[in-house]
Amino acid sequence: MNIREAKEEIKNAVRAYLEKDEAGQYEIPVERQRPVLLMGPPGIGKTAIMEQIAHELGIGLVSYTITHHTRQSAIGLPMISSKEYGGKEYSVTEYTMSEIVGSVYDKIKQTGIKEGILFLDEINCVSETLAPTMLQFLQYKTFGSHKVPDGFIIVTAGNPAKYNKSVRDFDIVTLDRVRKISIEEDYDAWKEYAYKEGVHGAIMAYLEIKKDNFYSIKSDVDGKSFVTARGWEDLSRVIKVHEKLGIPVDNKLTDQYLQDKEIARDFADYYELYHRYNELYKIPDILEGRFPKDLAAIRNGSFDEKLSIIGLLTDKLMEEFREYSRAGAVQKNVYDVVKEYVAAIGDGSPKDGSGIADKAKALLEDRIKKLEEDTERETEGGLLSREEENERRLAVGALRECLKEIVAADAKGDNKDSLENAVNAAKKWFKLREADRQAAIKATGEHLSNSFAFLEEAFGNKESLTGSQEMVIFLTELSNAYHSLKFVRETGNEAYYKYNKLLLLNDRKQELNREIMEFASEWK
Numbered sequence: 001m002n003i004r005e006a007k008e009e010i011k012n013a014v015r016a017y018l019e020k021d022e023a024g025q026y027e028i029p030v031e032r033q034r035p036v037l038l039m040g041p042p043g044i045g046k047t048a049i050m051e052q053i054a055h056e057l058g059i060g061l062v063s064y065t066i067t068h069h070t071r072q073s074a075i076g077l078p079m080i081s082s083k084e085y086g087g088k089e090y091s092v093t094e095y096t097m098s099e100i101v102g103s104v105y106d107k108i109k110q111t112g113i114k115e116g117i118l119f120l121d122e123i124n125c126v127s128e129t130l131a132p133t134m135l136q137f138l139q140y141k142t143f144g145s146h147k148v149p150d151g152f153i154i155v156t157a158g159n160p161a162k163y164n165k166s167v168r169d170f171d172i173v174t175l176d177r178v179r180k181i182s183i184e185e186d187y188d189a190w191k192e193y194a195y196k197e198g199v200h201g202a203i204m205a206y207l208e209i210k211k212d213n214f215y216s217i218k219s220d221v222d223g224k225s226f227v228t229a230r231g232w233e234d235l236s237r238v239i240k241v242h243e244k245l246g247i248p249v250d251n252k253l254t255d256q257y258l259q260d261k262e263i264a265r266d267f268a269d270y271y272e273l274y275h276r277y278n279e280l281y282k283i284p285d286i287l288e289g290r291f292p293k294d295l296a297a298i299r300n301g302s303f304d305e306k307l308s309i310i311g312l313l314t315d316k317l318m319e320e321f322r323e324y325s326r327a328g329a330v331q332k333n334v335y336d337v338v339k340e341y342v343a344a345i346g347d348g349s350p351k352d353g354s355g356i357a358d359k360a361k362a363l364l365e366d367r368i369k370k371l372e373e374d375t376e377r378e379t380e381g382g383l384l385s386r387e388e389e390n391e392r393r394l395a396v397g398a399l400r401e402c403l404k405e406i407v408a409a410d411a412k413g414d415n416k417d418s419l420e421n422a423v424n425a426a427k428k429w430f431k432l433r434e435a436d437r438q439a440a441i442k443a444t445g446e447h448l449s450n451s452f453a454f455l456e457e458a459f460g461n462k463e464s465l466t467g468s469q470e471m472v473i474f475l476t477e478l479s480n481a482y483h484s485l486k487f488v489r490e491t492g493n494e495a496y497y498k499y500n501k502l503l504l505l506n507d508r509k510q511e512l513n514r515e516i517m518e519f520a521s522e523w524k
Contacts, residue, residue: 002186003040004193007049009181010036014057014153018115026150035138035154037123037175040183043228044215045193046157050119054382060107060116061382062152064100067122071129073099074137075144098143104152111381115151124158124168131168138170139177185215190229195481198322200236201315202274206267207232208311209304213263225260232258239271274308283312286454287447295458306459306470313451314477320444321483324491326391327437333395337367338402338430342423360406360422368399398433405429445493452495475499 001009017033020026026033038046047063054061066074076095083092100118108114126134133143138156141148148154156178161169170178187207194204207214217226235257242249251268258264281292292298298309341364375392378384384392409425451474459468478484479500488496 001181001183002189003045003049003183004186004189006038006040006181006183007053010038010049010155011053011057013179014053014059014117014155017153018057018059018151030141030150033153034177034179035141035156037138037170037178037180038155038157038183039160039180040157041185041215041217041228042159043230044183044185045190045229046183047119047121048193050117050155051382051385054117055385058113058383060111060113060152061119062100062103062107062116063119063121064103065121066130066134067125067127071127071133074130074133076146095144095146098146101143101146101148104149107381108149111383113381113383114149116153118148118152118154120154120156122158123156124170126168135170135174138174185229187211187214190214192480192482194233195318195477196483197233198236198318199233200239201311201318202239202271203232203236203267204315205274205308205311206270209270209307210266213266216260216263218260225262227258227260227263274312277305277308278312281309281312283316286313287316287450289446289450289453291454291457298458307473310455310470310474310477313454314474317444317448317451317478318481318483320440320447321481321487324441324444324487325483326387326394327440328490329388329391330394330398331434331437333371333392334398334402334433335430337364337371337395337399338426341367342426345422361403364399364403364406364426368396368403371399372396402426402429441491444487445491448487448493449495452499471499472503475503 013036017026017028019028040046050061050063076098078093078095080091081094082089084090100120104116104118107116123134123138137143138154141154191204191207213227214232215228217224219225235254238253238257239249241247242253249268249271251265254264254268254271255261258267281298282290286292298306341360344363345360371392375384375389375396379389405428406422406425409421409428452471455468455471455474459470475496478488478496487493
């Protein structure tokens with residue numbers, strides 16, 4: 001199965017293990033909750049889906065790469081204690097708390113959440129001294145004498161032997177006590193994740209043209225050459241920073257992340273071409289409805305060039321769709337605080353002699369501080385994704401701007417130290433901010449409509465209901481991406497609805513034609 005299907009399988013396993021009966025007991029007893037063993041090639045996102053599952057289920061996550069640990073850190077250090085047997089006292093060996101089990105208890109204390117996932121990566125690559133301990137762990141959920149707390153589900157991951165020389169095979173006794181899930185690399189499954197995470201448009205466009213280069217592991221006389229999903233994602237991040245800083249992106253950079261010289265060079269060449277297309281066809285102008293005059297050159301270009309143009313359009317739109325999601329989340333955080341602030345300040349003048357302006361400032365400062373503290377605590381506990389943390393911090397920055405507006409409004413108002421000044425300043429600030437957000441939403445909707453109009457004008461095909469294969473590709477990309485679907489679902493877009501409906505009709509037409517051909521062949 002692919003990584004997306006594996007995520008759903010693991011998520012369902014965790015949900016089933018954490019389900020309780022009417023007496024509050026786990027429906028599947030803890031001793032019968034088989035650890036999940038996720039086997040697949042390196043760098044395809046096994047750790048990432050653990051983070052997603054824990055976040056989506058609202059549970060804790062403790063993650064370890066087990067090859068970084070020794071037998072002592074796993075089971076604890078030996079220490080001498082005494083016990084009484086048959087009326088006599090004996091010296092016995094016990095062990096200090098396992099670092100791994102201790103981390104689970106720390107996570108529970110930190111978050112207040114008693115259920116979660118203990119994820120151990122590279123489980124089948126442990127050292128010879130640690131191997132017996134790991135087998136015991138998989139069978140009995142203990143490290144030495146320390147048991148993993150009930151409520152924490154064990155998920156492990158490993159690489160098949162063809163990818164790692166240090167792999168150890170599990171025996172039948174061990175395999176009979178785990179839930180084994182085998183996964184394979186799958187570009188289409190990864191693409192869904194990549195759009196949501198904002199992987200660079202040049203990478204998405206390149207892989208759409210050369211899907212075989214998404215994941216590759218080769219062996220030759222010079223050793224192993226490989227490219228993984230992790231490599232593409234990390235390269236994407238560094239490319240974005242290089243572009244921001246004005247640092248060139250060339251083969252010297254791509255070669256550091258794509259450990260296949262041929263693919264690294266090929267992508268570096270494509271990246272340069274991708275930017276040339278962007279300058280040549282002026283994608284920002286197309287989004288604004290100003291199309292190139294020579295559409296025939298585009299129409300007669302190579303298919304790779306057409307895919308690149310579609311990729312450039314999609315990339316720019318996806319940036320706006322992601323910003324729409326982020327701005328909405330930030331505005332909700334801001335709204336919750338401002339609403340609470342306005343309600344709290346509305347109880348009249350303070351009795352302690354301080355002015356309304358001072359009270360307003362203190363109230364908002366308290367709420368900003370609480371949002372900051374909640375963000376720090378939840379981030380440290382692993383309860384917020386990187387994007388959610390970013391949204392919270394942007395909300396804090398916005399609220400500090402609101403605070404400045406309140407203080408400035410009171411200083412300029414005719415009725416100094418007025419409750420009305422403080423409340424109106426907050427409301428006015430929020431309305432202006434919301435008006436800017438609505439203007440951005442309108443602009444993004446127009447950019448999407450203009451993109452459809454451009455593709456229809458450039459690649460229109462009267463024989464197809466949807467206009468052209470380029471239109472089908474563009475529409476399919478939008479329909480398979482999280483942020484674009486969220487934008488259309490929440491704001492609407494007539495052009496998207498029109499072409500999506502035509503695409504469905506076209507699919508149905510082709511299906512009927514196949515059925516007719518099959519029926520006709522049976523009567524020959």
